[in-house]
Every structure is written in structure tokens, then in C-alpha cells.
Amino acid sequence: MMEEKHIFSILVDNEPGVLSRxxxxxxxxxxxxxxxxVAETTDPEVSRITLVTTGNPPMIEQIEKQLNKLINVIxxxxxxxxxxVQREMALIKVVAKPDHRAEILRTVDIFRCKVVDxxxxxxxxxxxxxxxxxxxxxxxxxxxxxxxIARTGIIALFRDPK
Amino acid sequence: MKLKGAQIMLKALKEEGVDxxxxxxxxxxxxxxxxxxxxDIRHVLVRQEACAVHAxxxxxxxxxxxxxxxxxxxxxxxxxxxxxxSSYMDSIPVVIxxxxxxxxxxxxxxxxxxxxxxxxxxxxxxxxLVKRTEDLAGTIKEAFYLASSGRPGPVLVDIPKDVxxxxxxxxxxxxxxxxxxxxxxxxxxxxxQKVVELIKNAKKPVIFAGGGVILxxxxxxLTELARKTQTPTTTSLMGLGxxxxxxxxxxxxxxxxxxxxxxxxxxxxxxxxxxxxxFDDRVTGRIDAFAPHAKIVHIDIDPTSIxxxxxxxxxxxxxxxTTLSKLNQLLNKEKLGDLKKKRKKxxxxxxxxxxxxxxxYEQKKGVIKPQFVVEKLYELTKGEAIITTEVGQNQxxxxxxxHFDKPNHFITSGGLGCMGFGLPAAIGAQLACPDxxxxxxxxxxxxxxxxxxxATAAQCNLPVKVVIxxxxxxxxxxxWQQLFFDKRYAETCLDFxxxxxxxxxxxxxxxxxxTKPEEVEPILKKGLFSKETVIMDFQVEKEECVYPMxxxxxxxxxxxxx
Ligand SMILES: Cc1ncc(C[n+]2csc(CCOP(=O)(O)OP(=O)(O)O)c2C)c(N)n1
Ligand SMILES: [Mg+2]
Numbered sequence: 029m030m031e032e033k034h035i036f037s038i039l040v041d042n043e044p045g046v047l048s049r050x051x052x053x054x055x056x057x058x059x060x061x062x063x064x065x066v067a068e069t070t071d072p073e074v075s076r077i078t079l080v081t082t083g084n085p086p087m088i089e090q091i092e093k094q095l096n097k098l099i100n101v102i103x104x105x106x107x108x109x110x111x112x113v114q115r116e117m118a119l120i121k122v123v124a125k126p127d128h129r130a131e132i133l134r135t136v137d138i139f140r141c142k143v144v145d146x147x148x149x150x151x152x153x154x155x156x157x158x159x160x161x162x163x164x165x166x167x168x169x170x171x172x173x174x175x176x177i178a179r180t181g182i183i184a185l186f187r188d189p190k
Numbered sequence: 191m192k193l194k195g196a197q198i199m200l201k202a203l204k205e206e207g208v209d210x211x212x213x214x215x216x217x218x219x220x221x222x223x224x225x226x227x228x229x230d231i232r233h234v235l236v237r238q239e240a241c242a243v244h245a246x247x248x249x250x251x252x253x254x255x256x257x258x259x260x261x262x263x264x265x266x267x268x269x270x271x272x273x274x275x276s277s278y279m280d281s282i283p284v285v286i287x288x289x290x291x292x293x294x295x296x297x298x299x300x301x302x303x304x305x306x307x308x309x310x311x312x313x314x315x316x317x318x319l320v321k322r323t324e325d326l327a328g329t330i331k332e333a334f335y336l337a338s339s340g341r342p343g344p345v346l347v348d349i350p351k352d353v354x355x356x357x358x359x360x361x362x363x364x365x366x367x368x369x370x371x372x373x374x375x376x377x378x379x380x381x382x383q384k385v386v387e388l389i390k391n392a393k394k395p396v397i398f399a400g401g402g403v404i405l406x407x408x409x410x411x412l413t414e415l416a417r418k419t420q421t422p423t424t425t426s427l428m429g430l431g432x433x434x435x436x437x438x439x440x441x442x443x444x445x446x447x448x449x450x451x452x453x454x455x456x457x458x459x460x461x462x463x464x465x466x467x468x469f470d471d472r473v474t475g476r477i478d479a480f481a482p483h484a485k486i487v488h489i490d491i492d493p494t495s496i497x498x499x500x501x502x503x504x505x506x507x508x509x510x511x512t513t514l515s516k517l518n519q520l521l522n523k524e525k526l527g528d529l530k531k532k533r534k535k536x537x538x539x540x541x542x543x544x545x546x547x548x549x550x551y552e553q554k555k556g557v558i559k560p561q562f563v564v565e566k567l568y569e570l571t572k573g574e575a576i577i578t579t580e581v582g583q584n585q586x587x588x589x590x591x592x593h594f595d596k597p598n599h600f601i602t603s604g605g606l607g608c609m610g611f612g613l614p615a616a617i618g619a620q621l622a623c624p625d626x627x628x629x630x631x632x633x634x635x636x637x638x639x640x641x642x643x644x645a646t647a648a649q650c651n652l653p654v655k656v657v658i659x660x661x662x663x664x665x666x667x668x669x670w671q672q673l674f675f676d677k678r679y680a681e682t683c684l685d686f687x688x689x690x691x692x693x694x695x696x697x698x699x700x701x702x703x704x705t706k707p708e709e710v711e712p713i714l715k716k717g718l719f720s721k722e723t724v725i726m727d728f729q730v731e732k733e734e735c736v737y738p739m740x741x742x743x744x745x746x747x748x749x750x751x752x
Contacts, residue, residue, distance in 0.1 A: 045319075
């Protein structure tokens with residue numbers, strides 16, 4: 029069966045131990061987590077977890093059901109297959125030798141990202157977008173030399189009907 | 191009213207109707223024990239903490255209520271893990287209270303500190319660390335509600351010392367309120383209508399029921415469904431007693447050591463109705479060869495059970511009792527015709543399978559057959575005893591040769607298969623049902639895992655009976671070695687064993703022994719009808735095997751018969 033990538037948006041009680049319940053569920057049952065983002069919502073008692081995973085359809089069904097079974101999970105949305113917006117942010121530290129600087133800045137411009145820190149021999153670039161955009165800029169910067177990178181993982185929300 | 195945490199806890203327990211706690215004291219629960227000493231809640235002092243959970247498990251199953259345990263932090267808590275895991279796998283409602291080091295020491299590697307909530311997370315339905323005395327009552331309310339509702343299971347409440355010593359206002363909490371927990375009891379009627387159609391069109395239906403039927407108290411509704419639709423019925427190990435074994439529609443147990451006719455029926459049926467089951471691998475054998483010609487109905491309260499292991503034609507999420515009684519109502523409106531006549535060919539086929547390979551064993555002169563002991567036990571108790579088991583061959587022979595007509599009479603560690611379960615579970619069952627005859631069918635290996643509980647039984651004057659099928663081996667493992675490892679009996683011979691008769695006596699109980707077939711009945715009579723705790727040591731055939739057997743990884747229809 030085909031493996032598919034799914035984005036789950038999960039509302040949970042904002043209390044200690046909830047994240048380990050979710051992580052434990054995934055490791056204990058052999059599901060994989062590609063990325064995971066957690067933060068409080070407007071209700072301080074509730075957090076939103078955005079979790080990206082891959083699996084075949086029965087596995088994805090199990091993941092959704094198993095998440096729902098956890099007592100601290102309030103709501104689970106499988107966003108994949110619905111209308112949603114997704115964003116990820118990355119901070120990329122690139123080697124910036126004098127003869128590469130112009131090229132780096134051009135790329136930054138084209139991708140509408142920002143240079144947020146400049147050092148003697150590096151730039152730190154902030155890029156926001158969907159995964160595709162981040163992967164694209166990474167592939168362009170790679171030949172120039174990436175020193176370090178930090179990615180947030182995907183966050184996503186349903187698109188409400190217009 | 192301001193009360194101490196320990197007092198609040200006991201008040202909250204009384205509100206839940208708790209009258210018995212299984213436990214073992216220690217430093218951080220000493221305040222709770224101090225309150226227990228002047229409370230009218232009975233405390234049963236087990237001799238090892240896993241047994242507190244096993245006993246609470248037996249108490250819950252026999253008595254149909256939540257079992258309760260109380261142990262100390264650190265080693266007390268870690269000892270409970272085996273018991274909790276067994277109750278978790280079998281979905282038994284148990285609430286476990288563990289003491290914890292004071293909140294200000296948590297995380298400091300304090301004396302007898304372990305991360306109990308972390309360790310037990312994967313084997314509990316839910317667990318709590320109570321951080322403030324004022325949260326205690328509400329947490330206890332939630333714990334009991336979670337343990338006993340939906341798909342039941344163990345819930346653990348970890349109580350730091352300062353929480354049980356601290357004071358808070360106490361007011362009885364009303365209802366547990368849980369934002370997101372809302373088990374589905376009522377089935378979707380459209381889905382049920384689909385099931386009705388499937389039943390009407392089936393020529394060769396089979397019902398396969400499990401522990402869910404016992405847990406939801408649906409034995410009556412299941413029996414009604416089977417009889418109304420003239421559907422041959424099998425159960426898993428956990429479902430034994432959910433359908434009367436004396437009914438002509440009874441197929442016997444399904445699975446690795448199921449009957450020939452039960453397993454063959456699933457291979458041939460065109461409709462399989464799984465009710466309160468989870469299609470465990472010990473039931474299905476090779477999964478792609480399980481019920482290959484059947485449309486499958488799956489009724490269960492836990493949505494994760496459905497389509498976890500097998501594809502399903504008609505999934506129904508709901509409580510077994512509620513769902514089956516709705517289904518029966520719907521069926522009452524249908525014209526089903528003369529089903530006995532319509533199903534004649536199917537019944538004939540099943541009768542043929544029954545005659546080809548009935549459950550049987552060979553009697554041998556001068557040697558006690560273990561199956562014979564269980565058969566006699568069944569006869570002498572008229573099938574009315576509560577049977578607990580250990581794990582291994584003894585468990586399978588108990589399941590095969592004791593015939594259960596009523597639910598809650600067969601208490602076994604099904605999912606975890608945990609040796610040492612039977613004796614403490616029997617203690618719990620006996621406390622829940624003081625007038626019942628409670629018998630632990632044991633193996634010589636398993637009984638030694640928790641033999642110390644003889645002290646608990648004797649101290650509490652519990653007339654629990656232990657029937658050891660003493661084959662001098664870790665028999666079930668030896669059987670696999672005989673069949674699949676050229677009889678290389680690696681570490682399964684138990685010829686160094688204690689004298690169980692003397693051991694019983696050392697615990698202040700009665701010890702009896704039978705070595706010849708003609709002694710079986712008199713020893714059973716003497717032991718079973720005594721008012722004391724009794725161990726009966728039956729020295730049985732050493733290398734007997736449990737048949738039929740589906741080798742691991744084979745289809746359930748590929749059985750070894752002898
Ligand atoms: C705690 C635990 N350890 C190991 C096993 C593996 N095991 C399953 S059956 C069995 C043999 C049990 O021997 P005995 O109690 O004498 O029962 P018999 O099969 O001989 O009736 C063993 C070791 C287990 N189920 N539980
Ligand atoms: Mg043995």
C-alpha cells in the first residue's frame with residue numbers, strides 16, 4: 029500500500045506530560061513523526077500540536093483513532109485532503125565569502141526572505157513558506173555552503189470557507 | 191471542612207463505594223495507612239505489589255466492580271507494573287494508588303523516587319500525578335470514572351507525600367468532567383441495519399465473541415442473538431462464559447488452542463460477527479488466511495480495535511450490551527424464516543468437524559492426565575466454580591475442559607499471559623464472592639512465581655483452592671521445544687521443585703497430593719469441599735501436549751491434532 033504524508037492538527041490539554049503521551053504513542057506503536065510543533069492557543073488551557081507523519085491508509089486511520097483515544101487529546105484534524113494553509117520557518121546560516129555575497133542576497137530577494145544576522149563570514153537568513161519553498165532555497169544555498177540550519181517544522185490551519 | 195489529604199482520599203474512596211483495598215505499605219504512604227487503620231475499608235495485605243493489582247483484577251472481574259490498590263513509591267510502584275500491564279491488556283477496571291516522594295524532591299533522584307507516571311504511561315488507560323491536596327478528590331473521581339467507563343482499564347494516581355499530609359477543603363465532587371472523553375455507547379442505526387442485511391443473506395454465519403461481551407455484561411443479549419439467528423458461536427479465551435458452553439450452538443473456543451470445529455468454521459463461514467473482540471494474533475493465526483470467505487462485522491466500543499488487524503465489512507462502534515439489544519430489536523421486526531432448516535447444511539458440516547476431531551485425550555493406565563483432572567473438577571463443581579488460571583498448558587486445559595455457562599467465572603491473564611496471576615486473582619475473586627468456590631488451576635512453574643500469596647490467603651481465611659497440574663516442566667514452552675526444536679528442553683525442566691504439600695502446610699494451609707488416576711476424585715472432593723486454603727498437587731503426565739494446536743504463523747485451519 030502507498031505511503032502518504034499527513035498533517036494532523038491536534039488540540040490537547042496544555043499540561044505537563046501530554047507531549048510525552050503523544051510521543052510515546054508514536055514510538056510504542058511504530059508510527060513515525062516527521063515533524064512536530066507545539067504551542068499554546070488563545071485558550072491558555074489548550075495547546076495545538078501540528079504533527080507530520082507518513083503511513084499507508086490503514087496506518088493513518090489508526091494514528092488518528094489512537095490520538096483520539098488519549099484522554100488529554102481534545103480534537104484531531106487530519107488536514108491532508110482538505111483546504112488548509114501551511115507554513116514552516118527556517119533559519120539558515122550560510123557561508124558568505126565576499127564573492128558569494130551578491131548571489132546570496134539575490135536569492136534572498138527572489139525568495140522574499142530576510143537576512144536577520146550578518147557576521148564576518150556568514151549570513152543568517154530567515155525564510156518562511158511551505159515546505160517546497162524552504163527545500164528550494166536550501167538546494168540553491170547548499171553549493172555556497174550551509175553552516176547550520178534550524179527548522180520549525182510545519183504549522184497548519186484549516187482554510188475557512190470564504 | 192478542612193481535611194488532611196489522606197482523609198480526603200479515603201472519603202473519596204467511600205464515595206466510590208470502595209470497601210476493599212489490596213496493598214502494601216511504605217514510607218510515603220504511611221499517612222494514608224494511618225487513616226486506613228481507623229477506617230472501615232478493608233485492607234488486604236498482599237505479599238508482593240504485583241499481586242495487589244492481580245488481586246484487584248480478580249476482584250473486579252468476579253465482582254463486576256472497580257478493583258483498588260495502594261502501594262508505596264519506588265520499588266512498590268515498579269512492582270505493580272506487571273499487574274497493571276495484565277489488567278491493561280485485558281481491559282480490567284482497576285485504580286492503582288502509588289505514593290510518591292514529596293513534590294519538592296521530585297526530579298532529584300530522591301530515596302525511592304521513580305517516575306511512576308512515566309513508567310506506567312504505556313500500560314494504563316490514563317494516569318495522574320496529583321500536585322495539590324485540593325486536586326485529590328476530583329482526580330480520584332476522574333480515575334474511577336475513566337477506569338470503569340468506555341473500554342475499561344487500569345488508571346493510576348500517583349500521590350506525593352506532601353499531598354497526602356497537606357490539608358484542603360473537602361467537598362464531595364459530583365461528576366467527573368472530562369472535556370474530550372466521551373465513549374460511544376449507542377451504535378449507529380444505519381450500520382446496524384447493514385448488519386441485519388448481512389445476517390439475512392448469510393448461509394454460513396459464525397459469531398466470534400470476546401472479553402468485551404463479559405465486560406459490558408452482554409452475555410444474555412449475545413445468547414439471544416445467536417439463538418434468534420441460529421448462529422454457531424465461538425469465543426476467544428477472554429470471552430469464555432459469554433455464551434453458554436452447554437448450548438447446541440456452542441463451537442468451543444477459537445484460536446491457537448481452539449477446537450477443530452471452531453477454527454474450521456471461521457475458515458469456511460460467509461459471515462463472521464466479531465463482538466467485543468480485537469482479533470488478537472493468538473486468535474487469527476496468519477492474518478491473510480483468517481476467515482477468507484467471510485464478510486466481517488465488528489462490534490466494539492473502542493474505535494481503535496476496528497480495522498486495526500483485519501479489514502471489516504460493517505464496523506459498528508458501540509457498547510456490546512447496548513448494541514446487541516438494539517440489533518435484537520431490529521431482528522425481531524424481520525421475517526427470518528425457518529433458520530434451523532435453512533442452515534441445515536452448515537450445521538451438518540460443523541457436526542462433521544466435531545466428529546472428526548473432538549477435544550480428546552488418551553487415558554493411560556497408572557498416569558494422571560491433566561485434562562482428566564480438569565474434567566473431574568468440572569464434574570464435581572457442576573461447572574459453577576470461579577476458575578482462575580496461571581499461564582501455560584494449565585491455562586489452556588482449563589479453558590478447554592472446564593465448560594463455562596456463565597460470564598465472570600473464568601479469570602485469566604489473557605492478553606499479557608502473565609505467570610503468577612492465578613493465585614492472587616483467586617484471592618481477589620474470593621473476596622468479591624465470599625460464597626463462591628474459587629479454584630486456581632495452576633502449573634508447577636507459575637505457582638512458584640507468586641507462591642508467597644498463600645500467606646495472604648491463609649491469613650484472611652480465604653478458602654481458595656489451588657489445583658496444580660504438576661508436570662515437572664514449564665510445560666507450554668517444553669511443548670514448543672518438543673514440536674519445533676527437536677525436543678531440546680532448554681531450561682524448561684523443573685525437576686527441582688518444592689514439596690507443595692509441605693509448602694502448603696508451612697503457610698498454614700492444607701496440602702494434598704494425588705499420584706494415580708484413582709486418587710484424583712477423592713483428593714478433589716477432599717480439597718474442594720474443605721473450608722480452608724488448600725493446595726492440591728496432581729502429579730500428571732510429564733510430556734502431555736495441548737491439542738489442537740495452530741503453530742505460530744500458520745492459518746487457524748492448519749491445526750496439529752495430535
Ligand atoms: C512471567 C512470565 N514469564 C515467562 C512466561 C513464558 N511462559 C509461558 S508458559 C510458560 C510455562 C509455564 O509453566 P507451568 O506454570 O508449569 O505451566 P504448564 O505449561 O506446565 O502447565 C512460560 C515460561 C510467561 N508467560 N510469563
Ligand atoms: Mg508445568
